[in-house]
Amino acid sequence: MLIMAIAQRAGPFLIGNESGARNETGSQPGDIGGSLVTRRVDAHPSYVKSRLAVPAFKLDALAKLGDLAFCEPMVIACSGVIVDGYARFELAKLQNRQTLTCIEYDWTDEQALQSLLRMQRRSSTLxxxxxxxxxxxxxxxxxxxxxxxxxxxxxxxGSSKLTxxxxxxxxxxxxxxxxxxxxxxxxxxxxxxxxxxxxxxxxxxxxxxxxxxxxxxxxxxxxxxxxxxxxxxxxxxxxxxxxxxxxxxxxPRPSKSDLARLTRLLSALNSGELGSINVLVVKATGKAVYLTEELVAALDAQEELTFE
Known part of the structure; x- marks a missing residue:
């Protein structure tokens, strides 16, 4: 799903990235005017090619801000690719928002990518x-x-080889x-x-x-x-x-009954589920069995099925 964005061409400006830090783009847009345009925006091709995504914890933190999360305008290139504002873009899609305020620059995709990197230098997003x-x-x-x-x-x-x-x-x-x-x-x-x-x-x-x-x-x-x-x-x-x-x-220390229960539940799992469980040897003192939260959840579900 693509978001319709209201974009305004503008001159050099200071724009905040997703982390709250502020970076100067140092841009020189070709067009400077006050007219508003409506267009679609999308992720930069290099962002998609690199299989990058906004972390879930980042979206959760942004969502808690409510409408304040969208006060800062996104930055886009003239082709519509996003330079700054990926978390807001993803959150807007999740919330089915139809419009986002953007500032558009007359950049090529390469210039947009360089600006994206420049804005992320002080950010923890990437x-x-x-x-x-x-x-x-x-x-x-x-x-x-x-x-x-x-x-x-x-x-x-006449040579294509670099020194x-x-x-x-x-x-x-x-x-x-x-x-x-x-x-x-x-x-x-x-x-x-x-x-x-x-x-x-x-x-x-x-x-x-x-x-x-x-x-x-x-x-x-x-x-x-x-x-x-x-x-x-x-x-x-x-x-x-x-x-x-x-x-x-x-x-409380695990009792024999806890270990017996664990053995019983593991034995009840089918061969496919058992095959997906990895067994590692950890250098630690004492005699202990460590379980991941995912495995505990699976065993709890298995126990519920067993006693239904």
Whole structure:
């Protein structure tokens, strides 16, 4: 579903991004006027290609603001692609809103993408990995400009291959656009070739950082998943321990009947459900069985069916 947007062409301005930080676009629109136009808007093609999405917690926080969530105008390019305001755009679709206030700039899709990245540098909406994915969409254009500069400078005439110095300049420019170090550009390219899809999703969401994902992808796809699950388990266990300490309320120790119940419920699951359960060995003291909340919910549902 596309949202009809009221857009007003305007001059240089300060616009707030989704995080509340304010960024100067430094834009120079071709048309400056006061006329209002009505048009459709949509996500930037590079945003869609990179399979990015607004986190659910971000939408929930924005929804709690009510109508105040839409006070800040969205920023769009003349083609109708969104530059700033993705969370508002998604929330408007969920709420079936028909119009959104927008400020339109006379930008190409490439200029719009650069402005999108610039506005997200101080925002928590996009992870470092997500920003690099977007910046990499600019690489063909940056390379072509570097080749043109080579030809003007008389280097490698007639060759389409970049010199080592020019290639470094392109990588540096991409790192600048994504606000990351140059090494992360190379790491993300390797991740896109070698990482398990689940690792890529964890990187997009910001669950894991680029360097951790890069280290994981040195292993086979199967071992990558095992390492990711172990990392998630450790994080979950650590969070639980911290919460227990903070509350200063000792939890009752599992009794034999609890373990017997667990064994009985696991035995009642069909082979398909059992096959989807991963078993990991965690380095921890004592004798204990750790369950994920998803598995507990499944076992509770199984128990209800058993005694109906």
């Amino acid at each position: 992870s470092d990995f997500a920003r690099v994915l977007l910046a990499l969409q600019l690489e063909p254009s940056f390379k072509e400009k570097a080749r043109a500069n080579q030809r003007i400078g008389g280097q490698n005439k 080592e110095a020019a290639a470094v300049d392109v990588r540096s420019a991409l790192a600048h656009e994504a606000a990351v170090c140059e090494g992360n550009i190379t790491k993300v390219k390797q991740l896109m070739r070698n990482a398990h899809p689940e690792i890529l999703e964890a990187l997009r969401s910001g669950e894991i950082r680029i360097h951790r994902g890069w280290k994981l992808c040195e292993q086979s796809p199967e071992k990558q998943m095992q390492a990711l699950m172990l990392y998630r388990s450790k994080r979950g266990i650590g969070k639980t321990i911290r919460n227990l300490i903070a509350r200063l309320k000792p939890r």
